[in-house]
Amino acid sequence: MIYNIPFIAVVAMIFIGLFAVLFKRNLVKIVIGISIIESGVNLFLITLGYREGGVAPIFTSAPSEVVKNAPGSMVLPVPQALTLTSIVIGVAVLALMLSLIMHIYEHYGTLDVRKIRGPEE
Amino acid sequence: MSQMSKIVRTQSNIIFPFIMIFGLYVIAHGHLTPGGGFQGGAVVASGCIMLLVAYSSAWVLEKIKVSRLSVFESLGALGFIGVAFFGLIFGGWFFNNFLVRNGILFNVVPETGSTLSNFNTAGVLPLMNFAVGVKVIAGLFVIVLVMGYASSLKEWKQ
Amino acid sequence: MNWFELITLHSPPLIVAVPLLAAFLTPLVSKINDTVRNLFVLIMLSITGLLVLILGYDVLTNGIRVYVFGGGAPLPSGMNIPVRIMFEIDSMTIFMVIITIILALISILYSWSFMKDKDGLDKYYTIILLLVTSIFGMELTGDLFNFFVFLEISCITSCALIAFYVNKKESLDAAFKYIVISSIGALFILFAIGLLYAQYNALNMATIANAIQFTFFDKIVLVLLITGLAMKSGLAPMHMWLPDAYSRSPASVTFILVGATLAGLYGSLRVIFTIYGNQLLNTGFTFYPGLIIGIIVTALGVLSIFIGVFMALKRSDFKKMIAYTAVAEIGYMFLAIGSYLIGLALSVPDNPQMLIAGTYALKGGLFHILNDALDIGLLFLVAGAVYYATKQTSLNSLGGLARNMKYTTIFFLIGLLAVSGMPPMNGFASKLLIYQSTYQISPILSIIAIICSIMLLAVFVKVFQSIFLGPEIPSLKNVKEVPKSMLAAMALVACIIIFIGLFPNIIIDNLVTPAAEALQNTTTYISTIVGGT
Numbered sequence: 168m169i170y171n172i173p174f175i176a177v178v179a180m181i182f183i184g185l186f187a188v189l190f191k192r193n194l195v196k197i198v199i200g201i202s203i204i205e206s207g208v209n210l211f212l213i214t215l216g217y218r219e220g221g222v223a224p225i226f227t228s229a230p231s232e233v234v235k236n237a238p239g240s241m242v243l244p245v246p247q248a249l250t251l252t253s254i255v256i257g258v259a260v261l262a263l264m265l266s267l268i269m270h271i272y273e274h275y276g277t278l279d280v281r282k283i284r285g286p287e288e
Numbered sequence: 289m290s291q292m293s294k295i296v297r298t299q300s301n302i303i304f305p306f307i308m309i310f311g312l313y314v315i316a317h318g319h320l321t322p323g324g325g326f327q328g329g330a331v332v333a334s335g336c337i338m339l340l341v342a343y344s345s346a347w348v349l350e351k352i353k354v355s356r357l358s359v360f361e362s363l364g365a366l367g368f369i370g371v372a373f374f375g376l377i378f379g380g381w382f383f384n385n386f387l388v389r390n391g392i393l394f395n396v397v398p399e400t401g402s403t404l405s406n407f408n409t410a411g412v413l414p415l416m417n418f419a420v421g422v423k424v425i426a427g428l429f430v431i432v433l434v435m436g437y438a439s440s441l442k443e444w445k446q
Numbered sequence: 447m448n449w450f451e452l453i454t455l456h457s458p459p460l461i462v463a464v465p466l467l468a469a470f471l472t473p474l475v476s477k478i479n480d481t482v483r484n485l486f487v488l489i490m491l492s493i494t495g496l497l498v499l500i501l502g503y504d505v506l507t508n509g510i511r512v513y514v515f516g517g518g519a520p521l522p523s524g525m526n527i528p529v530r531i532m533f534e535i536d537s538m539t540i541f542m543v544i545i546t547i548i549l550a551l552i553s554i555l556y557s558w559s560f561m562k563d564k565d566g567l568d569k570y571y572t573i574i575l576l577l578v579t580s581i582f583g584m585e586l587t588g589d590l591f592n593f594f595v596f597l598e599i600s601c602i603t604s605c606a607l608i609a610f611y612v613n614k615k616e617s618l619d620a621a622f623k624y625i626v627i628s629s630i631g632a633l634f635i636l637f638a639i640g641l642l643y644a645q646y647n648a649l650n651m652a653t654i655a656n657a658i659q660f661t662f663f664d665k666i667v668l669v670l671l672i673t674g675l676a677m678k679s680g681l682a683p684m685h686m687w688l689p690d691a692y693s694r695s696p697a698s699v700t701f702i703l704v705g706a707t708l709a710g711l712y713g714s715l716r717v718i719f720t721i722y723g724n725q726l727l728n729t730g731f732t733f734y735p736g737l738i739i740g741i742i743v744t745a746l747g748v749l750s751i752f753i754g755v756f757m758a759l760k761r762s763d764f765k766k767m768i769a770y771t772a773v774a775e776i777g778y779m780f781l782a783i784g785s786y787l788i789g790l791a792l793s794v795p796d797n798p799q800m801l802i803a804g805t806y807a808l809k810g811g812l813f814h815i816l817n818d819a820l821d822i823g824l825l826f827l828v829a830g831a832v833y834y835a836t837k838q839t840s841l842n843s844l845g846g847l848a849r850n851m852k853y854t855t856i857f858f859l860i861g862l863l864a865v866s867g868m869p870p871m872n873g874f875a876s877k878l879l880i881y882q883s884t885y886q887i888s889p890i891l892s893i894i895a896i897i898c899s900i901m902l903l904a905v906f907v908k909v910f911q912s913i914f915l916g917p918e919i920p921s922l923k924n925v926k927e928v929p930k931s932m933l934a935a936m937a938l939v940a941c942i943i944i945f946i947g948l949f950p951n952i953i954i955d956n957l958v959t960p961a962a963e964a965l966q967n968t969t970t971y972i973s974t975i976v977g978g979t
Contacts, residue, residue: 215644256598267622274615365470381517382459
């Protein structure tokens with residue numbers, strides 16, 4: 168049961184993030200909601216790779232009884248690489264969204280989503 | 289934004305070399321310990337941003353031009369894709385690791401099992417780590433520098 | 447091996463790497479001169495076009511091919527799961543890659559003089575080359591996480607290009623909407639890829655297709671993947687970003703954005719036909735999962751056609767009408783794919799007529815991808831030319847432009863006939879295939895499709911009359927014809943449209959039929975990598 172707690176946390180984070188994106192009015196809160204969803208998905212990717220009793224997958228500094236049956240007692244390294252790529256992409260998307268918010272504030276004077284509309288024609 | 293007080297500026301002057309050395313250590317040992325290009329580059333960039341916060345962005349922009357940092361960033365990107373093309377020319381396949389057994393620089397293959405970490409291993413990976421690290425430092429620093437400059441241009445309406 | 451075979455062997459990564467190298471070299475080249483930079487970008491894309499032609503000729507005559515990054519065999523010695531990143535190229539891939547390189551070359555040719563007097567142009571060319579790289583990467587790859595990375599690159603770069611007019615406030619609003627919807631869709635796709643990796647311990651498309659069973663988690667993954675990719679390609683009800691983003695960006699940017707949208711459609715085709723091919727296309731089950739997916743996709747397609755056509759009727763902004771037409775055309779493509787799945791499922795208790803109709807629907811849908819990209823693209827280029835000459839896009843303030851801009855009028859007439867499916871143009875060939883095949887599956891679908899197509903003709907004839915014909919407005923008395931490079935780009939697209947319209951058999955026999963067969967036949971795709979044991 169205790170090994171299911173990260174998965175419950177993942178689902179909670181994704182739902183909180185979706186709630187913030189759908190129901191909040193401030194633009195910065197929408198961006199924070201997207202950041203929370205992304206943290207939830209990254210946590211899910213890392214939790215996939217856990218094996219019970221595993222050590223960190225650094226091959227040249229592993230204790231010797233781990234090396235004897237190496238593939239069975241190390242944590243999977245591939246999801247860690249996937250998570251790293253996802254964090255880098257998240258940083259780039261966040262920087263882009265914040266620059267757009269700065270420009271929008273300079274033009275419209277407000278950060279309320281309901282007041283920012285283009286010309287409806 | 290204006291400059292912070294003299295105590296903060298002096299402290300950031302003292303701490304900045306340590307942060308930079310630690311970040312370069314994380315970049316350089318990417319093939320042995322956790323870390324690598326992006327992680328170490330983010331550490332060094334956060335050290336540079338600490339300097340940006342202590343001295344104001346207007347002051348830093350007088351010393352460093354954005355166009356020169358863009359050249360730095362392009363050189364990092366060209367290094368990465370250039371090493372990939374060298375893999376095609378020297379090794380026969382794109383992204384091939386052509387330095388790992390019979391190259392000049394990083395050509396030792398460590399034996400499997402628990403040994404001492406050897407810096408001279410893993411072929412083309414440290415070169416790619418350096419290229420990516422340079423690009424990330426320049427890229428993240430330019431992002432925050434331009435954001436700080438843009439926010440000091442106009443008076444914000446409340 | 448001689449030179450030609452060497453280039454053919456290494457061309458899959460070079461098609462992705464040459465625009466990437468050009469994108470990183472452009473900031474350095476643009477310090478010299480402006481014309482040198484434009485020529486450099488054009489030459490690099492022409493080299494990529496040459497590589498596409500060489501690879502296409504080889505794949506269409508010799509069959510499927512695989513490229514392993516880092517060299518060696520797909521299965522390294524001692525392992526039985528393919529662990530390297532691979533590009534796998536079959537006929538469907540070649541079809542999409544040819545469409546993309548045509549779109550990219552014409553867009554760069556058009557933006558030579560459309561963007562001449564704006565600043566920030568070196569960043570514009572860099573980001574367009576990165577967008578072209580990401581679209582090629584999405585179409586060539588055979589690895590799911592690689593597809594996700596290229597998808598995210600295309601989201602970020604196209605958002606930066608939509609917000610190119612930073613002085614106007616509408617472009618920023620459209621770009622923000624686009625990046626929020628795209629990044630949430632991409633995060634759903636990443637979640638689904640994580641679930642697939644947890645079950646089958648592989649990220650390669652062929653390995654997953656070989657080992658997939660339709661468990662409970664696989665159904666969740668299918669729904670998440672189709673939703674995320676439909677968000678990217680603008681299917682209703684996830685189409686909200688498409689009219690704003692297409693209409694408020696520069697015209698040459700919209701031309702490549704159409705390519706990015708179609709790459710999302712290609713991704714959903716790969717998911718339905720290749721990864722889930724053994725489950726969805728297998729008619730030996732007692733209940734048909736393919737039937738349920740087919741019904742849902744067809745329903746969403748019909749909804750897109752309705753929303754696109756009826757919202758285009760009441761607009762008075764020139765570019766927004768064309769953008770809503772683009773939503774309707776995406777609906778046509780999804781309708782064709784859904785009809786194939788329904789036809790396949792209904793053909794099991796010995797009714798092979800349905801299968802033949804379904805295959806024609808699939809060919810019509812694939813042919814419509816090519817035609818739609820060219821037609822909607824030509825209309826957007828004409829809209830850009832009108833904006834360049836008169837600086838306005840609203841129908842209320844334009845009129846009588848045919849006196850001064852003769853060539854633009856002719857090109858708009860060609861685009862109008864092509865979009866609504868009139869005979870001498872290419873839209874007629876693909877829409878006729880869709881009408882014929884969906885009539886046999888269910889007559890109601892075909893009637894809806896024909897009526898909406900006729901209403902598109904009504905919309906665009908009204909637009910044509912109010913912009914180009916009619917009395918002359920005094921404030922627009924001295925508009926001049928647009929510069930030669932924009933005219934050359936539009937003429938090239940119009941020539942391709944008329945050529946495909948007059949000889950559709952050449953394209954259907956050589957490009958569309960191998961692509962449809964490659965989609966239906968999943969065993970070739972799998973056995974090239976996993977091995978025929």
